[in-house]
Amino acid sequence: MTAIPDTVRPSRRVSIRGLNFALLIFVVLYAMIAVLQPNYLEAGLFMNFLRRAAPLVILACGQLYVILSGGFDLSMGAVVTLVVLAASMLIGGDPAMTWPVIVALYAMGLAVGLANGAIVAFLKVPSIIATLGTMLLVNGLALAWSGGAPRGDLPDNFRNLGRLVLRDVPLVGTLPVAVIILVGATLLAGWGLHRTAYGKRLLAVGDNPRAAELAGVPVKPTRISAFVVSALAAVTAGILIGGFSGVSVNAGRGLELQAIAACVIGGAQLLGGRGSVAGALFGSLSLFALFTLLNLLGLPQALRDSLQGVILIAAVGASVLRHRRST
Amino acid sequence: MTDVATSHDAPASPTAVAPLLTLRGISKSFPGVRALDDVSLEIYPGQVTALIGENGAGKSTLVKILTGIYQPDAGEIAIDGRPVEFGSPHRAAQQGITAIHQETVLFDEISVAENIHLGHAPRTRLGLIDWGAIRGGARKVLASMGAGHIAPETRLKELSIANKHLVGVARALSIDARIVIMDEPTAALSYKEIGELFTLIEMLKADGKGILFISHKFDEIYRISDRYAVFRDGQKVGAGMLPETPQAEIVKMMVGRSVDQIFPKHVAAPGETVLKVEDLSHPTEFDGIDFELRRGEILGFYGLVGAGRSEVMQALFGLTRPSRGSIVLDGQAITPQSPADAVNAGIVYVPEERGKQGVVIGLPIFENVSLPSLKRTSLHGVLRLKEEFDLARAYTERLDLRASSLSQDVGTLSGGNQQKVVIAKWLATGPKVIILDEPTKGIDIGSKAAVHQFMGELVAQGLAVIMVSSELPEVMGMSDRIVVMREGRMVTTLENKDLSAEALVSAAAGIRGEDA
Numbered sequence: 001m002t003a004i005p006d007t008v009r010p011s012r013r014v015s016i017r018g019l020n021f022a023l024l025i026f027v028v029l030y031a032m033i034a035v036l037q038p039n040y041l042e043a044g045l046f047m048n049f050l051r052r053a054a055p056l057v058i059l060a061c062g063q064l065y066v067i068l069s070g071g072f073d074l075s076m077g078a079v080v081t082l083v084v085l086a087a088s089m090l091i092g093g094d095p096a097m098t099w100p101v102i103v104a105l106y107a108m109g110l111a112v113g114l115a116n117g118a119i120v121a122f123l124k125v126p127s128i129i130a131t132l133g134t135m136l137l138v139n140g141l142a143l144a145w146s147g148g149a150p151r152g153d154l155p156d157n158f159r160n161l162g163r164l165v166l167r168d169v170p171l172v173g174t175l176p177v178a179v180i181i182l183v184g185a186t187l188l189a190g191w192g193l194h195r196t197a198y199g200k201r202l203l204a205v206g207d208n209p210r211a212a213e214l215a216g217v218p219v220k221p222t223r224i225s226a227f228v229v230s231a232l233a234a235v236t237a238g239i240l241i242g243g244f245s246g247v248s249v250n251a252g253r254g255l256e257l258q259a260i261a262a263c264v265i266g267g268a269q270l271l272g273g274r275g276s277v278a279g280a281l282f283g284s285l286s287l288f289a290l291f292t293l294l295n296l297l298g299l300p301q302a303l304r305d306s307l308q309g310v311i312l313i314a315a316v317g318a319s320v321l322r323h324r325r326s327t
Numbered sequence: 328m329t330d331v332a333t334s335h336d337a338p339a340s341p342t343a344v345a346p347l348l349t350l351r352g353i354s355k356s357f358p359g360v361r362a363l364d365d366v367s368l369e370i371y372p373g374q375v376t377a378l379i380g381e382n383g384a385g386k387s388t389l390v391k392i393l394t395g396i397y398q399p400d401a402g403e404i405a406i407d408g409r410p411v412e413f414g415s416p417h418r419a420a421q422q423g424i425t426a427i428h429q430e431t432v433l434f435d436e437i438s439v440a441e442n443i444h445l446g447h448a449p450r451t452r453l454g455l456i457d458w459g460a461i462r463g464g465a466r467k468v469l470a471s472m473g474a475g476h477i478a479p480e481t482r483l484k485e486l487s488i489a490n491k492h493l494v495g496v497a498r499a500l501s502i503d504a505r506i507v508i509m510d511e512p513t514a515a516l517s518y519k520e521i522g523e524l525f526t527l528i529e530m531l532k533a534d535g536k537g538i539l540f541i542s543h544k545f546d547e548i549y550r551i552s553d554r555y556a557v558f559r560d561g562q563k564v565g566a567g568m569l570p571e572t573p574q575a576e577i578v579k580m581m582v583g584r585s586v587d588q589i590f591p592k593h594v595a596a597p598g599e600t601v602l603k604v605e606d607l608s609h610p611t612e613f614d615g616i617d618f619e620l621r622r623g624e625i626l627g628f629y630g631l632v633g634a635g636r637s638e639v640m641q642a643l644f645g646l647t648r649p650s651r652g653s654i655v656l657d658g659q660a661i662t663p664q665s666p667a668d669a670v671n672a673g674i675v676y677v678p679e680e681r682g683k684q685g686v687v688i689g690l691p692i693f694e695n696v697s698l699p700s701l702k703r704t705s706l707h708g709v710l711r712l713k714e715e716f717d718l719a720r721a722y723t724e725r726l727d728l729r730a731s732s733l734s735q736d737v738g739t740l741s742g743g744n745q746q747k748v749v750i751a752k753w754l755a756t757g758p759k760v761i762i763l764d765e766p767t768k769g770i771d772i773g774s775k776a777a778v779h780q781f782m783g784e785l786v787a788q789g790l791a792v793i794m795v796s797s798e799l800p801e802v803m804g805m806s807d808r809i810v811v812m813r814e815g816r817m818v819t820t821l822e823n824k825d826l827s828a829e830a831l832v833s834a835a836a837g838i839r840g841e842d843a
């Protein structure tokens with residue numbers, strides 16, 4: 001006699017309900033955009049939309065790893081700023097320098113991630129404080145290094161990562177390089193989280209660190225790794241942002257909060273344990289669709305933040321209600 | 328038998344003393360458990376009533392009802408003969424009931440004086456808090472207790488546990504509490520501090536307070552109490568005056584129906600020694616632990632809460648570092664540095680607090696089961712769903728787990744089924760020694776039986792089991808041998824043959840001699 005029905009096939013369910021909510025918001029917002037500007041339904045403009053949303057999606061995927069491990073990474077925006085400023089100064093307009101400098105940028109990201117993780121894991125500082133510290137530190141260093149104003153220049157082969165659009169691609173017509181990176185990064189993040197032993201350990205650490213430790217999960221290395229993933233995602237996003245927006249000392253400002261908001265809209269549970277990459281993807285697209293919509297409506301920039309706040313609270317409220325009903 | 332009260336050393340005409348607090352027919356149930364069943368109890372002014380019982384007898388539930396945290400399903404509470412209702416902790420406090428817990432319910436971050444006056448702070452004429460009066464009042468009440476060494480301005484967190492208790496008592500005096508509940512107040516105190524606490528209890532008695540004193544330690548109970556009430560399985564099974572009642576009689580009441588619950592008889596055919604622990608010691612928690620564990624054997628660890636049993640197990644599992652001693656598993660000395668080491672060596676630990684230490688609520692059943700075995704079920708770090716499912720199915724079926732599917736979130740399962748998930752998770756790692764810490768605490772009778780049944784199967788298959796349990800029937804019903812621990816040391820190791828429950832309880836509680 002079996003206690004559990006045999007009919008149930010093995011399945012790895014992703015947090016469907018969180019995903020549905022984010023998907024719904026995205027579809028509604030994008031529909032509103034299409035009503036105002038029907039040509040947003042064309043493949044080309046949709047690709048352009050994805051291209052501009054790509055950095056936020058990648059940031060949200062990285063942030064998701066930290067959120068699932070039970071923390072926050074507030075230093076992402078500062079890392080983006082550092083990447084943009086460092087790239088322009090180190091490359092100095094010389095195309096031959098682009099790839100070596102990109103390697104150096106990832107090394108910087110790795111260092112920031114390791115520092116965040118070590119502070120949280122070994123000094124037991126709450127991540128919100130630890131990464132607030134590194135945020136201020138990294139931002140300050142980046143500004144001091146650049147002298148407070150952008151210097152140097154980004155050559156075309158660097159900027160193309162963010163702005164080049166491939167023409168005459170079958171099926172989609174135009175295909176921005178940034179979208180290829182977006183798809184690659186999202187698939188990689190989803191695979192790492194939902195298909196590997198590492199991803200499962202990460203979820204276990206975020207949900208119940210004590211139980212995870214008792215089950216032989218290396219809790220500290222797992223925590224640290226989440227911050228490394230997050231910082232590397234920030235570097236990737238920074239490279240794309242430098243590509244299509246150029247050099248600015250405000251390049252990364254506020255992006256960490258947008259990334260957290262995107263994860264929450266996508267159904268991630270703050271303080272760990274639940275969430276999916278698909279949710280983070282649609283959460284970020286929803287948020288970006290909202291920004292686009294507000295631009296089209298011609299609302300002042302300041303209202304953008306307010307509405308972002310409203311959506312965020314609605315998302316958290318909805319998730320709390322869903323949770324209450326299901327238990 | 329309450330009339331016997333006359334002869335006791337209470338001052339003026341004690342027969343005339345009316346109870347301060349009366350409980351009549353109190354019942355309280357939780358899903359699957361009847362925590363209190365038609366309980367009556369009286370607390371008299373100027374007397375200490377000791378509440379005695381094994382873990383799970385219903386003492387804590389009673390305290391929570393008295394302090395307004397739980398509402399009883401049935402029954403009534405009366406103070407001075409007038410029925411009262413405690414809808415909330417606040418109401419209970421207003422009626423003059425205060426509790427001093429093992430972990431005091433005071434606030435660490437504010438001063439001693441504020442803790443004493445919290446909720447009833449003296450006001451100035453303008454309605455502002457009168458800080459001078461707060462400090463003065465605190466100083467006075469502390470001095471009256473002989474605790475003048477505690478400065479009212481000190482922040483509570485800077486005090487020792489004993490001094491925190493003193494502050495708790497000072498608060499009780501200052502709010503004019505009439506009934507003071509002390510729930511194992513001596514658990515973390517030194518011998519000298521216990522003496523000071525008892526002096527205070529005498530003061531409270533002289534002041535006419537009614538005191539309910541909960542302790543597992545017989546010497547303390549006899550030293551301070553006037554009356555006793557014994558609880559077992561949610562019922563009051565006896566009450567009376569204390570010095571007149573011998574310990575043996577009380578122990579008999581606690582244990583009650585001797586071990587007549589049905590425990591699956593497993594054939595004890597212990598094989599060779601699997602685990603040999605010698606002189607295992609820890610700087611603070613335990614000292615000089617020696618035992619051997621054989622294949623096919625259940626070794627029970629019995630003792631009071633805080634005797635150091637769980638701490639020994641955590642050292643075996645690599646959670647804490649012993650200061651000396653050796654652990655030999657299958658002839659090889661091991662020094663587990665982490666749970667991962669212990670699991671690899673073949674020792675697994677099913678912790679006491681499932682929710683906190685055992686299951687990952689947000690993950691489905693099969694992912695919980697496979698968590699410590701991920702190395703086997705994944706290939707180069709990539710999960711293989713079928714392997715995970717097969718593993719989870721194999722072990723959950725053996726435990727007769729009830730669930731709608733293996734993909735169900737563990738958080739939605741009952742306590743008993745969660746416990747099965749935890750055990751399945753550990754069995755799946757293929758251990759040699761499995762340590763079960765309070766394996767059936769807080770789960771319903773049916774699940775208890777399934778876990779017991781399964782323990783029998785485990786040893787039949789040649790596994791060695793260590794079971795830490797505070798439940799006497801369980802220890803006596805399941806163990807082949809029993810290690811008794813008290814205050815971090817091994818008291819004795821007993822063969823579980825013709826063993827009397829009384830002897831076991833006496834050893835654990837530190838009752839000297841053969842009189843029990």
